[in-house]
Amino acid sequence: MTEDDILLGLGLTVALAVGSQILASRLRVPALVVLLPVGFAAGALTDAVRPDELVGPDFSALVSLAVAVILYDAGLGLDLRRLGGSTRRVVVRLIVLGVLITWGACLGLALVLFDVPLAVAAMLGVILVISGPTVVGPLLEYVRPADAVRRILIWEGSLIDPLGAVLGALVFQSIAAGGFVGGSAYRFGGFLLSLAVGLAGGAVAAALLWFTLRTLRLGETLGTLAQLAVVIAVSAVCDVVRDDTGLVAAIVAGLAVANVPGFDMPSRRPFFETLVQLVIGLLFVSISATVPPSSVPPVLLPCLVLVAVLVLVVRPLVACLSTLRTDLSPGARAFIGWMAPRGIVAASTAATFSAALVDLGLDGADKILPITFLVITGTVVCYALTAGPVATALGVVVSPRTRPLLVGGDPWVIGLGRALRSAGLDVLMWAGPEQQRHRIREAGLALASGELLAAAAVDDARPESVTAVFLMTGDDDFNALASVVMGGGADGPVYRVGPPDDRDGAVAPYTGGTILFGRTLTRHTLATRHAQGARFAVLPASRPLPPQHDVLFVLRTDGRLEPVTDQAAVTSRDGDSVVVLVPALPGDVRRPAEAARHDPDERPNHHRPV
Numbered sequence: 001m002t003e004d005d006i007l008l009g010l011g012l013t014v015a016l017a018v019g020s021q022i023l024a025s026r027l028r029v030p031a032l033v034v035l036l037p038v039g040f041a042a043g044a045l046t047d048a049v050r051p052d053e054l055v056g057p058d059f060s061a062l063v064s065l066a067v068a069v070i071l072y073d074a075g076l077g078l079d080l081r082r083l084g085g086s087t088r089r090v091v092v093r094l095i096v097l098g099v100l101i102t103w104g105a106c107l108g109l110a111l112v113l114f115d116v117p118l119a120v121a122a123m124l125g126v127i128l129v130i131s132g133p134t135v136v137g138p139l140l141e142y143v144r145p146a147d148a149v150r151r152i153l154i155w156e157g158s159l160i161d162p163l164g165a166v167l168g169a170l171v172f173q174s175i176a177a178g179g180f181v182g183g184s185a186y187r188f189g190g191f192l193l194s195l196a197v198g199l200a201g202g203a204v205a206a207a208l209l210w211f212t213l214r215t216l217r218l219g220e221t222l223g224t225l226a227q228l229a230v231v232i233a234v235s236a237v238c239d240v241v242r243d244d245t246g247l248v249a250a251i252v253a254g255l256a257v258a259n260v261p262g263f264d265m266p267s268r269r270p271f272f273e274t275l276v277q278l279v280i281g282l283l284f285v286s287i288s289a290t291v292p293p294s295s296v297p298p299v300l301l302p303c304l305v306l307v308a309v310l311v312l313v314v315r316p317l318v319a320c321l322s323t324l325r326t327d328l329s330p331g332a333r334a335f336i337g338w339m340a341p342r343g344i345v346a347a348s349t350a351a352t353f354s355a356a357l358v359d360l361g362l363d364g365a366d367k368i369l370p371i372t373f374l375v376i377t378g379t380v381v382c383y384a385l386t387a388g389p390v391a392t393a394l395g396v397v398v399s400p401r402t403r404p405l406l407v408g409g410d411p412w413v414i415g416l417g418r419a420l421r422s423a424g425l426d427v428l429m430w431a432g433p434e435q436q437r438h439r440i441r442e443a444g445l446a447l448a449s450g451e452l453l454a455a456a457a458v459d460d461a462r463p464e465s466v467t468a469v470f471l472m473t474g475d476d477d478f479n480a481l482a483s484v485v486m487g488g489g490a491d492g493p494v495y496r497v498g499p500p501d502d503r504d505g506a507v508a509p510y511t512g513g514t515i516l517f518g519r520t521l522t523r524h525t526l527a528t529r530h531a532q533g534a535r536f537a538v539l540p541a542s543r544p545l546p547p548q549h550d551v552l553f554v555l556r557t558d559g560r561l562e563p564v565t566d567q568a569a570v571t572s573r574d575g576d577s578v579v580v581l582v583p584a585l586p587g588d589v590r591r592p593a594e595a596a597r598h599d600p601d602e603r604p605n606h607h608r609p610v
Contacts (some may be wrong), residue, residue, distance in 0.1 A: 005047075005048065006054055008048045009049055009053075009054045010054065012042070012048050012049055013051070013054075013282060013285055013286060013289075014278075016039065016042055016049070016281075016285050017278065017281030017282045017285045018278070018281060019038075020034040020035045020038045020281060020285070021034070028142065029142075029384055030138040030139055030142070030380060030384050031280070031284075032134075032135055032341075033380055033381060033384050035280075035281060035284035035285055036288050036373070036376065036377050036380070037288075037377070038285060038288075039285035039286065039287070039288025039289045040288045040289065040291055040293075042285065042288075042289050043289030043290060043291065043293075049285065049286070049289045050289065050290075051286040051287075051289060051290060052290055052355075059286075060351065060352040060355070060356075061239075063283060063287070063348045063351060063352065064235070064244065064246060064247070064348065065236060065246070066279045066282070066283055067348050068231055068232065068246050068249075068250035069228065069232065069275075069276065069279060070134060070276055070279060070280060070344060071158070071161055071162060071247055071250045071251040071254065072227070072231045072250040072251065072253055072254040073254065073272060073273070073276045074133040074134075074157075074158045074254065075158065075250070075251040075252070075253065075254020075257070075258060076254045076257060076258045077154070077158075077258065078154070078155060078254070078255055078258055078259075079258065079259065080255070080258075080259045083151075083155060086328065087148065087151055087152055087155070089326065090322055090326055090328070090336075091156050091159070093321065093322035094160075094318065094322045095156060095159055095160050095163065097318050097322055098156070098160065098322070098340075099129050099160070099163070099164070099167070101314060101317060101318050101321075102125070102129045102314055102315075103125040103126055104125070105125075105309065105310070105313075105314045106121075106124055106125035106129070106306070106310075106314075107121045107122055107124070107125035108121075109306055109309060110124045110125065110306075113302035113305060113306060114302055114367055115364075116364035117362070117363055117364055119175045119357075119362060120362060120364040120365055120367070123168070123171050123175065123353060123354075124371060124372070126164060126168045127168055127349050127372055128310070128346065128372070128375055129160065129164045129167070130160060130161055130164035130165070130168075130342060130343070130345045130349065131156065131157045131161070131340050131343060131346075132158075132161050132342070132343030132344055132345050133157045133158045133161070133343075134343045134344045135157075135341040135342070135343035135344075136153050136154060136157040136339065136341060136343070137157075139339070139341065139387050140153060140154070142388065143387045143388050143397065144398045145332075145335060145391050145396045145397060145398065146332060146397075147398075148332060149328075149396055152336060153336065153339055159251070161247065161251070161343075161345040162248040162250070162345075163248075164345065164346070164349070165247045166194045166195065166198070166244050166245065166247070168349045168353060169194065169243035169244040169353075170194065172353045173190070175357065175360075175362065176356075176360060194242050194243075194244070194245050195245075197238055197241050197242040197245040197248075197249075198238060198245040198246070198248020198252065199248065199249075199252055200249075201237065201238035201248070201249030201252070202234075202248065202249040202250075202252025202253045202255075202256065203252070203256075204234055204249075205230050205234040205249055205250075205252070205256075206252070206253050206256035206260070208230045208234070209226070209227060209230050209253065209256075209257055210262075210263070212226035212230065213226065213227075213263060214262060214263065220271070221271075224271050224272050227257075230253070231250055231253060234246070234249050234250075234253070235247070235250050244349075247345070280344060283347070283348065284344065284347065287347045287348065287351045288347075288373065290351060290369065291369055291370050291373045295367070295369070295370040296370050296373075296374065298367075299367055299370055299371050299374065303374040303375060303378065304378065306375060307374075307375055307378035307379060310340070310375070310379065311338075311340075311382055311383075315337055315338070315339075316334075316337035317337075318337070318340075319333060319334075319337030320333070320337060322336075329395075329396070330394075331395045332394075334394050335391055335394050335396045338390050339387065340383075341376075341379045341380045341382075341383045342372075342375055342376040342380070343376070346375075346376060347372060347373070347376055350368055350369050350372035351369060353368070354368035354372075399559065401425065401426075402467050402468055402559060402560050402561035403425065403428060403466055403468075404420060404425060404427055404428070404466075404467070404468050404469075404470055404561060405428045405429070405430060405448065405466045405468070405470065406420075406427060406428070406429045406430070406470050407429075407430050407431070407469065407470065407471045407472060407473055407482070408429075408431060408436075408471070408473040409429070409432075409433065409436020409437060409439055409440055409473075410436070410474055411439075411527075411530060411531070412526050412527050413429075413472045414429075414439060414443050415530060416472075416536050416552075416579075417429055417440075417443070417445050419536035419538055419579055420538075420561070420579065421445065422538055423555055423577060423579065425555075425559070425561060426446070427446065428447075429448065430448040432473075467492040468493050468495070468561065469486055469495070470495050470497075470563070471483055471486075471494065471495065471496040471497065472496075472516075472523070476497075476499040476500070476523060479496040479497060479499075480496060482494075482496070483495070483496040483514075493514065494514070495515070495516045495563055495565065496514070496515065497515070497516045497522065497523040497526065498515045498516065498518070498520075498522040498566070499522060499523065500522050500523070500524050514565050514567055515567075516552075516563055517552055517563070517565070518564060518565065518566050521550060521552075521581075529583075530581075533583075533584025534581055534582065534584050535581075535582060536552070536579060536580070536582075537580055538577050538578070538579050538580075539577060539578055539580060540576075540577055541554070541572035541573070541575075541576040541577055541578050542575075545578070545580060546580070546583075547583075548582075548583050549581065549583075550580060551570075551578050551579070551580050552564055552578075552579045552580060552581055553578065553579035554570045554571075554572045554577075554578055554579075555576060555577040555579065556576055557575040557576060
């Protein structure tokens with residue numbers, strides 16, 4: 001290929017990878033649903049997107065290192081504190097039983113459906129064992145199942161990826177050595193040796209990361225570069241020592257960084273996450289482009305049968321056996337049985353070993369990649385289209401109702417908390433000064449523990465039930481700084497009340513972020529009006545609103561709370577309610593001190609929506 005061809009191919013691959021993910025986000029579907037057909041079409045319709053020609057024989061090695069970075073990032077999201085009790089038992093069973101049952105079923109079906117030798121069927125079986133967080137994660141973000149179900153599926157996908165890759169390497173080595181039959185004890189010993197190499201590599205990577213991140217205390221940019229360098233270098237060395245053990249080392253390193261005290265990694269890493277998303281897109285487009293179009297029609301119908309058996313029989317059986325005698329609800333057990341899409345590690349393993357087996361002259365090896373491609377596409381499309389309705393029918397979807405966290409303990413904040421509670425929301429509050437905390441308790445509102453703010457800002461162990469954070473303390477600089485810190489760690493959106501118009505403060509006037517209630521209803525304005533007798537009320541949006549009112553929130557019929565902000569107006573619909581600030585009633589104007597003692601929002605709210 002000429003230099004112009006290489007430039008065109010690389011540019012088109014990046015453009016397709018990013019464009020497909022943008023399109024998928026607009027369609028609200030997992031990116032893989034778009035990446036796979038786009039990559040396949042690019043390989044079929046053009047000669048530019050041909051990674052085997054653009055990169056040459058080094059393509060498999062680059063894929064392996066890229067997958068190691070993806071698995072390291074997945075390991076960073078795994079909290080060992082949440083892997084306990086029934087969760088740990090279910091995850092271990094899903095991995096052990098899933099590998100054995102799925103491998104055996106795929107091996108037998110491959111022999112019958114595709115008429116391939118035992119060696120090829122064994123290779124296909126071990127490839128199709130692999131699931132992965134790159135597909136499961138986006139599906140769960142879309143469906144939002146209960147926390148216990150989400151943890152189990154994420155842990156299973158993250159741990160089974162490197163184990164499946166190691167098993168694939170062992171099967172390939174057995175085939176290359178002259179046959180797949182016999183030598184079980186040798187293969188088991190090789191599996192243990194591969195795990196040992198991977199664990200040792202993970203320990204070395206963790207030590208190097210401790211040195212670079214803690215001892216040298218590198219900043220965000222150099223720290224991210226150091227992580228990439230360590231993961232890629234250690235994974236490469238492990239792969240040289242033992243095939244595919246670099247994947248084990250990568251996820252072990254991620255687990256260590258996420259769980260060893262002292263690393264203090266932020267729960268959100270924008271640059272690293274962006275890099276991982278780009279790598280995922282590039283890999284799926286590149287691997288899909290290597291599938292020859294002529295190889296798909298002969299295996300299409302048998303693949304549909306294989307996907308049906310995997311989805312309707314194999315996975316439900318594995319989930320049923322793995323969740324026996326646990327405290328999971330029947331709906332949770334059933335949903336676990338309806339979630340096992342194949343992902344990037346299955347694709348990369350197939351791309352690596354199928355080409356090598358074809359070079360060895362193994363009959364039927366050319367079918368491995370198209371079969372894997374079709375199974376990945378079939379399972380992803382199936383689960384993407386059905387996961388939401390199935391989760392809803394099984395009752396495992398988290399309610400869309402907002403659970404707000406109000407940060408602050410001034411009288412007007414407590415009054416707003418009472419109004420939101422009267423609307424049926426489960427309001428949680430947090431305040432620093434003990435006097436304010438005492439005031440919140442006296443108001444009968446739920447008070448979060450003193451560590452909640454720090455946990456929500458920097459720790460992945462934050463409460464799952466908090467879906468929106470509203471920063472309303474009397475310190476505008478604190479609100480501004482907390483919005484920046486918590487914006488990288490909270491599960492839901494983070495808002496802050498606006499600073500005064502006179503631009504007082506060292507930070508607040510110059511910090512971005514979403515401002516509550518627009519630029520005119522600042523904290524000082526709200527506190528003053530509330531002290532003068534203004535009150536918060538929850539009214540049906542369909543009825544006439546009082547004069548001189550200010551709409552603060554719209555409460556949707558499903559319980560979602562949408563605030564008015566400086567960035568967007570919120571329009572109410574039929575059946576919605578609005579949270580408004582209404583002026584003081586005649587004769588109800590009080591001095592600030594008196595208003596603080598007698599909160600006007602104590603009066604019964606007769607406008608509470610039914």
